[in-house]
Amino acid sequence: MCTPQGYTFSLIVYTGKCESGREKDHGQKTVMRLIKDLTNEGRLVITDNFYNSVNLAEELIQNKTFLCGTLRPTRRGLPKNVISTKLKKGEVVGKMNKNGVRIIKWFDKRPVYMISTSRRHNATIIDTGKRRKVTEEVIRKPECILTYNENKKGIDYSDQMSSYYTPLKRGLKWFRKVMMELLFGTALVNSWVVFNWKKANKLSKKNFCESVIEGLTNKPMLATVSANPRIAKLTKNHIYEKNGDKRRKCVGCYINLRTTMDSREANKKVKKIKSHCVDCNQPMCLKCFYDRHV
Numbered sequence: 001m002c003t004p005q006g007y008t009f010s011l012i013v014y015t016g017k018c019e020s021g022r023e024k025d026h027g028q029k030t031v032m033r034l035i036k037d038l039t040n041e042g043r044l045v046i047t048d049n050f051y052n053s054v055n056l057a058e059e060l061i062q063n064k065t066f067l068c069g070t071l072r073p074t075r076r077g078l079p080k081n082v083i084s085t086k087l088k089k090g091e092v093v094g095k096m097n098k099n100g101v102r103i104i105k106w107f108d109k110r111p112v113y114m115i116s117t118s119r120r121h122n123a124t125i126i127d128t129g130k131r132r133k134v135t136e137e138v139i140r141k142p143e144c145i146l147t148y149n150e151n152k153k154g155i156d157y158s159d160q161m162s163s164y165y166t167p168l169k170r171g172l173k174w175f176r177k178v179m180m181e182l183l184f185g186t187a188l189v190n191s192w193v194v195f196n197w198k199k200a201n202k203l204s205k206k207n208f209c210e211s212v213i214e215g216l217t218n219k220p221m222l223a224t225v226s227a228n229p230r231i232a233k234l235t236k237n238h239i240y241e242k243n244g245d246k247r248r249k250c251v252g253c254y255i256n257l258r259t260t261m262d263s264r265e266a267n268k269k270v271k272k273i274k275s276h277c278v279d280c281n282q283p284m285c286l287k288c289f290y291d292r293h294v
Contacts, residue, residue: 001034002154006161007193008186010034013178027051032059039063044118046151052115054078057101061117068121068147071103071113078103087111092142094123106142116144161189164205166262188212238293239278240286247272252288 001010012033023029031051035043040063047056047069054077057067073083079095087093087107094104104114104123114121121144128146130139162185168177192208203211214220249270257266276283277293284292 002158004151004154005193005197006154006157007190008158010037011186025053025055028053028056028059031056035065039065042066044068044147044151046148048152049113054097054101054103054115057115057117058099061100066117068116068118068144069114069152070148071115073111073113083113090125090140092123092125102144104142104144106145108141112145114142114144114148116147118144118147121147158186158189161192161205162186163262165209238280238289240275240284240289241278242275244274244276244283247274248276248283249273250285250288251282252284252291 002008012030017023027050031045031047035045039060042064044066045060045068047067049070049072052067052069052071053075060067071078079097082093082095082103082105085093085105087105089107089109092104092106094102096102100117102116102121102123104116104121106112106114106125121142123142125140125142126146128139128141131137132139162181167180167184171177188209189205191212192203192205195208196202249267250273254266254270257270261269271285273283273285275285275289277289
């Protein structure tokens with residue numbers, strides 16, 4: 001569970017079926033466990049169609065918490081006259097039960113089903129303030145769609161930032177990956193989000209990670225980088241040998257690829273060459289050799 005800014009408030013590691021077998025109402029119970037410390041405060045919870053149901057919405061209402069999210073049309077307790085209604089593009093229909101749960105169906109490129117307990121979310125469409133690029137047509141959507149899109153991005157943003165500079169490596173021990181991801185992924189992203197929220201001068205994820213490393217090691221990153229023969233520009237003479245014994249991956253090209261992708265993708269795309277630097281004893285193409293030695 002994340003805030004719209006990408007701060008992870010709570011999480012549960014899914015470990016499979018419980019001892020008694022498949023858990024009934026698994027999605028509903030998961031949501032209630034995640035927000036157990038935030039109920040009875042009038043908050044709005046955004047969830048996707050895996051978790052949403054009428055029962056979840058009514059339970060949240062009892063705990064003074066609102067709900068908004070996408071919905072699967074096969075869930076129990078949905079009004080048939082809303083689910084089965086045929087709509088044209090841009091049309092919307094909805095219905096509210098006696099407990100304040102609204103089921104809304106909106107047709108865009110395909111039918112979109114929404115569930116909401118917020119009083120502002122009616123079965124009407126509003127102007128989003130945006131226009132389509134080609135036709136200049138005004139884009140109009142139900143307000144519940146706008147609320148969902150605006151707040152659901154926090155989870156995607158947290159996952160995206162956590163994937164950059166990931167410490168995860170291949171291995172058979174799953175608990176090691178979980179620990180590394182929580183400590184150097186989720187916790188680090190949380191610290192970065194809070195830091196930028198408190199500071200006027202924002203830091204990028206890379207600069208923040210480097211600052212954390214410097215604080216823990218008491219060594220400046222520039223000294224560490226300049227001592228790395230893979231990326232340092234050396235001043236002494238080097239010998240470029242064109243024909244080697246076997247084809248190997250270019251060190252310079254690999255480092256350049258790692259700035260935009262993870263190690264697995266970089267290993268697939270980096271080119272293999274026979275040339276190398278004799279003094280560095282590293283495979284390098286001609287361009288990378290000159291970039292680092294001239």
